[in-house]
Amino acid sequence: MTTAASILERRDIHNSDIPVLCRSCEARHRGVCGALSAEQLVALSKASSRRKVEAGSELIANAEAVDHYSNILSGAVKLTKTLADGRQQIVGLQFAPDFLGRPFHDASAVNAEAATVTSLCSFPRSALARMMNESPDLQRRLFEQALRELDEAREWMLTLGRKNAGEKVASFLLLIARNIDPGDETGNGELAFDLPLTRADIADFLGLTIETVSRELTKLRSSGIISIEHNRHIVVGNMARLVARSGS
Amino acid sequence: MTTAASILERRDIHNSDIPVLCRSCEARHRGVCGALSAEQLVALSKASSRRKVEAGSELIANAEAVDHYSNILSGAVKLTKTLADGRQQIVGLQFAPDFLGRPFHDASAVNAEAATVTSLCSFPRSALARMMNESPDLQRRLFEQALRELDEAREWMLTLGRKNAGEKVASFLLLIARNIDPGDETGNGELAFDLPLTRADIADFLGLTIETVSRELTKLRSSGIISIEHNRHIVVGNMARLVARSGS
DNA sequence: CGATAGTTTGACACAGCTCAATAGGCGTGG
DNA sequence: CCACGCCTATTGAGCTGTGTCAAACTATCG
Numbered sequence: 382m383t384t385a386a387s388i389l390e391r392r393d394i395h396n397s398d399i400p401v402l403c404r405s406c407e408a409r410h411r412g413v414c415g416a417l418s419a420e421q422l423v424a425l426s427k428a429s430s431r432r433k434v435e436a437g438s439e440l441i442a443n444a445e446a447v448d449h450y451s452n453i454l455s456g457a458v459k460l461t462k463t464l465a466d467g468r469q470q471i472v473g474l475q476f477a478p479d480f481l482g483r484p485f486h487d488a489s490a491v492n493a494e495a496a497t498v499t500s501l502c503s504f505p506r507s508a509l510a511r512m513m514n515e516s517p518d519l520q521r522r523l524f525e526q527a528l529r530e531l532d533e534a535r536e537w538m539l540t541l542g543r544k545n546a547g548e549k550v551a552s553f554l555l556l557i558a559r560n561i562d563p564g565d566e567t568g569n570g571e572l573a574f575d576l577p578l579t580r581a582d583i584a585d586f587l588g589l590t591i592e593t594v595s596r597e598l599t600k601l602r603s604s605g606i607i608s609i610e611h612n613r614h615i616v617v618g619n620m621a622r623l624v625a626r627s628g629s
Numbered sequence: 630m631t632t633a634a635s636i637l638e639r640r641d642i643h644n645s646d647i648p649v650l651c652r653s654c655e656a657r658h659r660g661v662c663g664a665l666s667a668e669q670l671v672a673l674s675k676a677s678s679r680r681k682v683e684a685g686s687e688l689i690a691n692a693e694a695v696d697h698y699s700n701i702l703s704g705a706v707k708l709t710k711t712l713a714d715g716r717q718q719i720v721g722l723q724f725a726p727d728f729l730g731r732p733f734h735d736a737s738a739v740n741a742e743a744a745t746v747t748s749l750c751s752f753p754r755s756a757l758a759r760m761m762n763e764s765p766d767l768q769r770r771l772f773e774q775a776l777r778e779l780d781e782a783r784e785w786m787l788t789l790g791r792k793n794a795g796e797k798v799a800s801f802l803l804l805i806a807r808n809i810d811p812g813d814e815t816g817n818g819e820l821a822f823d824l825p826l827t828r829a830d831i832a833d834f835l836g837l838t839i840e841t842v843s844r845e846l847t848k849l850r851s852s853g854i855i856s857i858e859h860n861r862h863i864v865v866g867n868m869a870r871l872v873a874r875s876g877s
Numbered sequence: 878c879g880a881t882a883g884t885t886t887g888a889c890a891c892a893g894c895t896c897a898a899t900a901g902g903c904g905t906g907g
Numbered sequence: 908c909c910a911c912g913c914c915t916a917t918t919g920a921g922c923t924g925t926g927t928c929a930a931a932c933t934a935t936c937g
Contacts, residue, residue, distance in 0.1 A: 462783060465877040468791040472783035485773060490780050517765050524772045525733060531775055532738050534782035535720035539710040541789040542718040542836025546893065580916060588790025593893055595917055611902085612916065629713040794925065828884060838926060843885055859934085860884065 400426035408452040408502065412478030413526070416519040421512060429504040434495050440481065441493035449503045450482035456499025457577035460491040461585065471586040472537075473530060474577075476560060480526055484509070497577050541588050548628035549587040550597040554607065555627050558617060573616040580612075601626070648674035656700040656750065660726030661774070664767040669760060677752040682743050688729065689741035697751045698730035704747025705825035708739040709833065719834040720785075721778060722825075724808060728774055732757070745825050789836045796876035797835040798845040802855065803875050806865060821864040828860075849874070 398419040399409075403426055408414045414422065431454070434440070440458060441447065453475055460473035472491060475481060481501070483489055513520045540552050561574040576583070584591045601607045606623055608616045617623055646667040647657075651674055656662045662670065679702070682688070688706060689695065701723055708721035720739060723729060729749070731737055761768045788800050809822040824831070832839045849855045854871055856864045865871055 460783070462787040464787070464791060468876075470787040470790040472786045483776065485776065491783060517768065520765070520768060520772065524768065524775065527772065527775045527779055528731065528733065531779045531782060534779060534786060535708070535710060535739060538720045538782060538786055538789060539712070539718040541786060542833075543712060543716040585790075590894060591916080592895085592918085596893090599917075628716075839884080840886085840927085841925060844925095847885075 399423070402426045402429060402431065402502070406452075406478075406502070407454065408478040408480075410478070412452055413480045413519060413522045414452065416516055416522045417512065418516075421516065425504055425508055425512060428508045429502055431500060431502050433498065433500040436495055436497050436499075438495045438499075439492065440495060440501070441489045441491070443490065443492045444488050446487055447482060447489055447506060449505050450480065450484075450509050451501040451503040453477045453479045453481055454500040454502055457496040458493055458499060459496045459578070459582060459586075460493050462491055469585045470588065471582065473534065474556075474586070476577075480523060482509075484513070484523055484527075496582060544628050546587075546589055546593050547597050547600065547626060549589060550583070550594060551601065551623055551626035552628070553583060553587055554601075554615060554617065555623060557615075558620070558623075570620075571616055571618055572620060573614065576613045576615060647671070650674045650677060650679065650750070654700075654726075654750070655702065656726040656728075658726075660700055661728045661767060661770045662700065664764055664770045665760065666764075669764065673752055673756055673760060676756045677750055679748060679750050681746065681748040684743055684745050684747075686743045686747075687740065688743060688749070689737045689739070691738065691740045692736050694735055695730060695737055695754060697753050698728065698732075698757050699749040699751040701725045701727050701729055702748040702750055705744040706741055706747060707744045707826070707830060707834075708741050710739055717833045718836065719830065721782065722804075722834070724825075728771060730757075732761070732771055732775075744830060792876050794835075794837055794841050795845050795848065795874060797837060798831075798842060799849065799871055799874035800876070801831060801835055802849075802863060802865065803871060805863075806868070806871075818868075819864055819866055820868060821862065824861045824863060 399422050403409050403414065403422050406412075406414065409422070414425075417425065440451070443463070455477050458475045458479075458481060459471050460475070461469055461471050463469045474496070481493060487506075513523070540549055544552060557574060557576060558572050562572055578586065580591045580594050583589075584594045587594065598607075598609065601623075602609055604622075606617070606619060606626065608618065610616070647670050651657050651662065651670050654660075654662065657670070662673070665673065688699070691710070703725050706723045706727075706729060707719050708723065709717055709719050711717045722744070729741060735754075761771070788797055792800060805822060805824060806820050810820055826834065828839045828842050831837075832842045835842065846855075846857065849871075850857055852870075854865070854867060854874065856866065858864070
């Protein structure tokens with residue numbers, strides 16, 4: 382018989398094969414670990430370690446030798462690039478269950494820094510290289526994430542190069558909103574979320590100054606399109622109007 | 630005996646195994662086809678076709694179903710994104726022997742357009758999918774190109790978001806110069822090249838207007854850092870000074 | 878030789894930057 | 908409990924870099 386109970390039981394049995402560390406880990410479902418067999422997960426988890434870091438922690442230093450990779454389990458990580466005189470640009474924003482690190486190269490071209498409290502599951506570089514040879518599916522998942530990041534980077538290039546300040550800020554809010562709720566879009570239903578970035582980070586993300594970001598947020602608030610509580614919490618009253626402000 | 634003659638002979642014999650189309654093709658050396666065996670090349674080349682297109686030809690339309698992929702054999706291809714009101718941004722620039730097309734997705738998020746006279750070697754989508762399953766090395770090469778494109782995109786994001794007009798134009802000239810001659814950098818030796826883009830394209834690339842690009846080029850010319858002949862031909866007198874102007 | 882496309886140059890306007898002051902939130906210590 | 912300092916965000920006033928609009932110049936081609 383195949384009742385709900387027996388299915389649950391079987392899944393339990395199956396679950397017992399996978400490492401404690403990995404059970405209920407999002408990276409195993411939507412992340413790259415989904416490509417691994419139970420045995421591979423066991424092997425990888427032996428070399429893995431979880432850690433929780435606070436906002437502002439540097440995770441990868443630019444041009445530094447990379448000795449480990451990570452999965453993001455919760456929180457937000459910003460990838461930045463900096464000019465000699467200190468001007469900074471955020472070039473990527475990653476959330477759970479994204480994979481963090483650049484395969485094939487032993488030095489990173491970007492800095493990675495926790496934007497919020499973030500928990501990570503890290504494993505040594507060598508372990509990934511081995512797994513990738515064993516599992517073409519793993520390589521494929523990493524490839525697909527890289528392509529997603531490339532699509533996102535190009536979308537931002539359009540925003541950085543061709544949108545004005547108001548459109549940039551609206552586009553940023555949409556980006557975060559979509560990350561929270563990939564479904565709802567055209568609906569008039571309210572959508573609320575916490576910004577994972579400070580005003581300074583948002584400015585670095587959009588190629589603006591803190592002051593301009595603040596002014597544009599105020600404009601959106603005055604227009605009744607959003608409301609802001611405690612600086613970080615945003616309630617979007619009307620998604621369609623926000624989309625209209627984003628310059629499409 | 631292993632004289633130069635016998636080595637040449639052996640290479641000739643080996644060459645005879647590979648399709649006529651592929652002999653002396655750059656994509657077989659530095660491009661993705663280098664991952665394929667002689668038999669695979671034969672199979673792929675049967676489904677491939679070369680074509681030469683003029684500047685301005687649209688190669689991939691945004692959101693259109695992608696039925697083929699290509700290698701760029703010569704010329705330059707610009708990848709663009711456009712807003713509803715016509716504002717345009719170049720989000721990628723590709724040269725021989727780059728691979729053109731987005732694996733795994735059946736629709737492109739960008740437009741691709743020939744910037745100069747360009748020759749391509751195209752093959753159907755299905756052929757690539759099959760090859761990629763057969764050859765992990767091919768997948769890896771495509772993966773590495775995607776990562777290179779991602780690095781380039783992020784470098785441009787820094788330029789778009791944080792550099793001023795003068796630095797942007799200098800950075801663009803450096804980008805092209807490096808593409809022509811990846812070696813020479815700090816040297817004082819002159820470096821000359823033709824721009825693959827019109828002023829309008831350069832403006833779309835840098836998030837500027839045609840007028841600003843023109844003014845900044847004039848400034849570089851007046852400073853004696855570059856000289857310009859026939860609008861398109863650039864001679865960089867002193868690379869170090871150009872680097873200094875690029876904001877690092 | 879006129880037509881067209883691409884580029885340069887000039888004059889002016891304004892979006893967003895800079896500098897500066899004010900306000901709010903939060904923890905620490907009296 | 909308030910006072911204080913610290914950090915972040917907001918708001919204001921003025922300035923400047925880059926966009927806009929317009930005209931002139933150049934090269935190429937029929």
